[in-house]
Amino acid sequence: MTTKHPIFIVISTFIDGHKTLEGLHNFYRINKKPIELLRSSDEGQYQELIDLFADHKKIIKSDC
Numbered sequence: 001m002t003t004k005h006p007i008f009i010v011i012s013t014f015i016d017g018h019k020t021l022e023g024l025h026n027f028y029r030i031n032k033k034p035i036e037l038l039r040s041s042d043e044g045q046y047q048e049l050i051d052l053f054a055d056h057k058k059i060i061k062s063d064c
Contacts (some may be wrong), residue, residue, distance in 0.1 A: 007038040008045045015056050024057060 004012075011031055018024040028035070039046035 005038055005042050005045050007034045008049055011035065011038075012049060015052055017058065018056070021057065021060055024053070024060060026028075028053060040051075057060055 010022065011034065014027065020026050035046070038049065041061070
């Protein structure tokens with residue numbers, strides 16, 4: 001098991017708390033610098049986090 005980066009843990013924990021696309025986009029924009037820091041330190045976890053954002057976006061769109 002790979003240890004998750006603290007940035008991944010914190011951001012992924014709070015993705016589900018956003019129930020609108022606007023809220024999710026704002027959450028991404030607010031956390032853009034830490035997300036880029038994650039990308040520079042672990043590309044795999046960065047991609048996993050981006051996939052979580054995409055999956056949550058699909059969920060929000062399907063609930064509309």
